[in-house]
Amino acid sequence: MNLPQDNRLEISRLVRIYNNTVATYKYYWFLSFLEIFVKTGKRYISFWEIIVGMISEAWYPIHYFRLSFGKSDSLYNQIIELQKDLSIPIDASRTDIKKQINDKLGNTRVKSLLRIFTLNVPYRFLSPWISYTTDKDVVNLSQAFTNNCIYAIRGEAIAINPLWEQYLNDNYLILRDFTFWNLTVFLQKRNPNVPDLPSKLVKPITRDSLVKQRNFWDTYIDITGSMKCIYTGKELFIRAYDLDHFLPWSFVSHSLLWNLLPADASINSSKSNNLPSLDTYLEPFARLHQKAIQAIYPKNPNNKLLEDYLTLHGSLTELVDCSEQDFINIYKKTFLPLAQIAENMGFKYWQNSSRP
Numbered sequence: 001m002n003l004p005q006d007n008r009l010e011i012s013r014l015v016r017i018y019n020n021t022v023a024t025y026k027y028y029w030f031l032s033f034l035e036i037f038v039k040t041g042k043r044y045i046s047f048w049e050i051i052v053g054m055i056s057e058a059w060y061p062i063h064y065f066r067l068s069f070g071k072s073d074s075l076y077n078q079i080i081e082l083q084k085d086l087s088i089p090i091d092a093s094r095t096d097i098k099k100q101i102n103d104k105l106g107n108t109r110v111k112s113l114l115r116i117f118t119l120n121v122p123y124r125f126l127s128p129w130i131s132y133t134t135d136k137d138v139v140n141l142s143q144a145f146t147n148n149c150i151y152a153i154r155g156e157a158i159a160i161n162p163l164w165e166q167y168l169n170d171n172y173l174i175l176r177d178f179t180f181w182n183l184t185v186f187l188q189k190r191n192p193n194v195p196d197l198p199s200k201l202v203k204p205i206t207r208d209s210l211v212k213q214r215n216f217w218d219t220y221i222d223i224t225g226s227m228k229c230i231y232t233g234k235e236l237f238i239r240a241y242d243l244d245h246f247l248p249w250s251f252v253s254h255s256l257l258w259n260l261l262p263a264d265a266s267i268n269s270s271k272s273n274n275l276p277s278l279d280t281y282l283e284p285f286a287r288l289h290q291k292a293i294q295a296i297y298p299k300n301p302n303n304k305l306l307e308d309y310l311t312l313h314g315s316l317t318e319l320v321d322c323s324e325q326d327f328i329n330i331y332k333k334t335f336l337p338l339a340q341i342a343e344n345m346g347f348k349y350w351q352n353s354s355r356p
Contacts, residue, residue, distance in 0.1 A: 013128040028054035056094040063090035065200040066345040196253040229264040257308040274350035286331035
């Protein structure tokens, strides 16, 4: 990915900020101080404000999507510990996360968890402009804006180089995308089997509407006359059920039809972000989907939602015609490895207290 050029600056140095990166610190450090500078106009930014921004940016992919940052990454470990200490919800907004951490910055334990990011990150980030020898040397050279480095270090704060101010303001979105692209490449190596990793780096503003999927299942119930929740055994009626992501949305990051099913309204809050027992529920789940396809396809073979199933099997007609066991096997081939990956990432299995 190329960055816009500027006659006054060596943009090639900026491109090299993520060379030889072994942890996520640099990505989140840049994202944080860039956002603070552009959105507030501050030219002098404390380490602590930047670090709190780093935590808030990395909170969601770690806690909600369970991404691995690698064994040597302290950001992951410190965020896990902060959540335990402060009991901040895993899906809290960035604004709430920053407020709650800032409110506790006077707490010795919280300050000690964050202090690790004051030790190396501010200095090593400047390596494209200043060859690292000691922190003291980096500080002295940065204060002279050696090689037009992007900021100077002054105590426990950075001072943005005036030469960079216009460039950072004009190219904020491009620089943010540049960082997320590099971060995606970095994390993909550490999460090789995780589906749709790029969408898991930030908290989505809204989730996709499930209106069309609800219409699909309403049609099925209307055709067959009845349907029971596989989790509770209760009868489900048109427009009187919740749609459940069989494998959690926070893992699959999509709402394709083959991972959805109607469920009793009590289930979503109980099952939450957890995995269902595949030994117990996968076969009933697969049978339900086969019945739905067999009921709806003959009446409306051009239903666009049916195309979701093509990611499981290349032919809808074959799915409609295959035996029950073959259909179950297709579902097992897809869901068993996905569930294993999710378990490896730290997703827990749900204990269903409503099971009939």
